[in-house]
Amino acid sequence: MTNIDLTGKHAVVTGGSSGIGTAVVRTLAAAGASVTVLARSRAYSDAEATMYDDPKVDFRPLDVSDSAAVTEVFAAVAAEKGIDIAVLSAGVLMPGTILDTDDETWRKVMAVNLDGLFYTTREAIRAMMVQGRGGKVVSIGLISGYRANQGFNAYCTAKGGALNFTRQVAMDYAAHGINVNAVAPGFITTPMTEIYDSEVKATLAGQTPDGQWGTPQQIADAALFLCSDLSAHMHGQSLLVDGGWTLGVFA
Template sequence: MRRFDGLTALVTGGGSGIGAAVVRRLADEGARVAVVDRDSEQARAVSTELGGLGLALTADVREEAAVARAVADAVGHFGGVDVAVNAAGYGAAAEVVDMTLEQWRGVMDVDLSGVFLSTKHQARQMLRQGRGGVIVNIASTNAEQPAEGLAAYCAAKAGVVMFTQVAALELAAHGIRVVGVGPGLTETPATAALLQTSGALAAYLDNIAAGRPAQVAEIAGLVAYLASPEAAYISGETVYIDGGLRARSYPTLRQRRGEAYAGSAFLRGQA
């Protein structure tokens, strides 16, 4: 048997990047998968690859009603939810003195509140079913590793790690495991522009012991393991997969932006 034969999974942010790779991996191992994304076309494209194992759902994780509806639609179509993976994420780069409240809230609403709302309604469904389940929240190495210009993102991902621990404590008695995955630099559509910035890739690779970014399939493999019975004794933990990035230092803002970096807009009198 494949590890997820007969089970239903729901993946937020499943239309691209890490989320799409997770969808494909879980389906390859037998799961029926509800692909949830705010981009309906991307959700449909990934779901179509799965044939009868896929269901495309459109939802913005910032909106509780939309999240609750997505869970309900997955249950209506497949009969339940056994595994949930919260991969929807968003990043905005700005130094603290330049960052607007709108930018801060934008990241927090997706990366932290979105994980909270998704976990809340996924866990409610698992409690109704009474047969346990697994929720995997995608964090980041930036939960532990500070990065200039990424105050909101780092704070949100650190929040995901602690939220995962608390949810795991609350749900353990009901047979529901909650775990986190913390990827390092990974090749996705979201990081494509960064990796094309002059000097940025070299700066990262100098600090990654493995000497390369992660591939989305590698992140999906870890998610699949943690969601499987093989990881039955793992709960509340965030497992990092970063090629050794946390063992070294994180590239500076100047290194990441290259020649385009002119310093804080506030200090230059432009904010």
């Protein structure tokens, strides 16, 4: 069995202060990487704050929808520590059909989920190109990039765009030793998915072949693989970690 060792690597994780992002931070640090958490808040709960007990983990505030701030923070981190790995997990989930979605909601969803992905990927790639030693860029997408999800117009649109964005950047920078890939979670139990009531959660679990919601750790494990040398020949791929939900109709 191959053990993944990221000792000597430095990673940045956006949206790392909650849910999937926190699981990614802990998993990368456990594999030996030093990690800088980039998020609006240092932590959203006492349990999540414990990740900073690891001396390899630190924090810098960042709003990924602010292009100038992203450029400034990524440049500072790259100058101080280098950027070998970037896991881009920042996101916002807001429901609404097209008629329920006003301009402000549409813009907010796009600003974080698509514009923010563009800004952070651009600066991670810029740093890796300057360093000249390749790198790993992993975005955390969602199955909504593959299938429509009733009542989530803006969100599904943003995630669909993010999916092809990953492919495009991967194609442009594969020759430079930079692997750009994504993880596409299914329904995962996180603070973000608390908008679903218990009845909806049970229905979605029943539509999933393995019959259950996933955990942040399962997504972090997939991200760890994409951050390691084991994925050296993978470019522009999106790993579906969804309990089989996207396979088709299940009853």
